Amino acid sequence: ETLMTQSPATLSLSPGERVTLSCRASESISSSLAWYQQKPGQAPRLLIYGASTRATGIPARFSGSGSGTEFTLTISSLQSEDFAVYYCQHYNKWPPITFGQGTRLEIK
Amino acid sequence: QVQLQESGPGLVKASETLSLTCNVSGYFISSGYYWGWIRQPPGKGLEYLGSIYNNGNTYYNPSLMSRVTTSVDTSKNQFSLNLSSVTAADTAIYYCVRHLRGSGGGAFESWGQGTLVTVSS
Numbered sequence: 599e600t601l602m603t604q605s606p607a608t609l610s611l612s613p614g615e616r617v618t619l620s621c622r623a624s625e626s627i628s629s630s631l632a633w634y635q636q637k638p639g640q641a642p643r644l645l646i647y648g649a650s651t652r653a654t655g656i657p658a659r660f661s662g663s664g665s666g667t668e669f670t671l672t673i674s675s676l677q678s679e680d681f682a683v684y685y686c687q688h689y690n691k692w693p694p695i696t697f698g699q700g701t702r703l704e705i706k
Numbered sequence: 707q708v709q710l711q712e713s714g715p716g717l718v719k720a721s722e723t724l725s726l727t728c729n730v731s732g733y734f735i736s737s738g739y740y741w742g743w744i745r746q747p748p749g750k751g752l753e754y755l756g757s758i759y760n761n762g763n764t765y766y767n768p769s770l771m772s773r774v775t776t777s778v779d780t781s782k783n784q785f786s787l788n789l790s791s792v793t794a795a796d797t798a799i800y801y802c803v804r805h806l807r808g809s810g811g812g813a814f815e816s817w818g819q820g821t822l823v824t825v826s827s
Contacts, residue, residue, distance in 0.1 A: 599768075632813035634752075641801055641817035642752065653815060685752055689812020693765045695754040 600625050600688055604698035610706040613676050619701045621669040621686035630690035633662055633671045636700075637682045645684075646671065681705050708733040710802045710818035718796075720827050724789040728802030728818060729782075736760050736780040740805035742814065743776065743787045745798040748822075753798075757805065758785055792825045799823075 601624040611617055621631065629649040634642035644653040646662035649669055659674040673680055686698040714726035728741070735741065742757030756766035758776040766774050770789070778785040789796060800823055804816040 630812060634814075641820050642814075643817070644806075644813055644815050647806060647813040687752070687813065692812040693754070693757075694768055695812055697752040697754070699751050 599694055600627060600690065600696055602686055602688055602696050602698035604684075604686055604701045606701060607699070608702045608704060610704050611676055612706045613678055615676050617673050617676060617703065619671045619684055619703075621664075621671070621698050623667045623669070623688055626666045627688045627690035629665045630688055630692075631662075631664070631669050632687045632689065633660075634685045634687065635680075635682045636685065642685060676703075678705075708804060708816050710804065710816060712800060712802050712818045712821040714821060714823070716822060717824050717826055718792055720793055720825055721791055724787070724792050724796060724800075724823055724825075726787045726800055726802075726821065726823070727784050728786070729784045730804075731783070733804075734780070735778060735783050735785065739807060740765075740811065741778065741785045742803045742805060743774075744801045744803055744814065744817075745796075746801070746820070747795075747798045755787065755789070755800075794825050794827065797823065797825045 603622045605620045631649045633646040636642040650662045661672045683700045685700050709731045711729045718724045740757045743755040758764045773790045775788045799820040801820045802818040803814040806813045806815045
């Protein structure tokens with residue numbers, strides 16, 4: 599099973615800052631990676647798939663990069679609505695499908 | 707725009723079978739896409755359970771394969787999840803989802819609001 603490890607577990611930042619979240623796969627998953635945002639009491643929302651393709655309606659401040667085992671999600675300028683938990687997910691040769699443990703982005 | 711809505715008992719006794727249904731509106735299941743289930747224990751991360759296509763093709767999480775089954779009813783435009791022999795560890799919010807099409811097909815583009823299922827002893 600491919601394990602997904604996200605770092606850091608928590609980030610404390612201010613609105614307007616640039617942030618990069620990391621996700622590492624235990625083996626190569628090509629570009630079969632998605633990112634989700636989850637706010638309290640809500641279902642996750644797809645942000646990025648194929649490691650770098652923004653889902654429909656996702657603002658351009660969200661960008662994804664990487665391939666193989668190392669991936670990043672960058673938010674170019676944090677807005678107040680961006681403070682949430684972010685999950686990466688691999689789907690290489692699915693199933694199986696596994697998620698990272700999440701990174702909590704909180705307001706400093 | 708597709709909408710998904712989970713329904714089913716909020717409380718299940720240990721050792722029994724958890725059964726949930728996802729009602730789909732805004733899209734005919736018979737027209738395509740994979741449809742799946744994901745769960746999230748309170749305060750914890752996400753776990754993939756399984757998926758089904760409109761022709762009945764299924765994929766399951768290997769760690770749960772012996773307990774999970776999914777089915778689809780195109781006449782009612784809904785799909786279902788059964789999880790047998792539940793324990794307290796199966797207490798979670800259960801989400802039904804629609805996969806993306808194409809090369810990103812393992813990602814989940816649409817989600818239901820989720821339903822909390824608690825397993826009682």
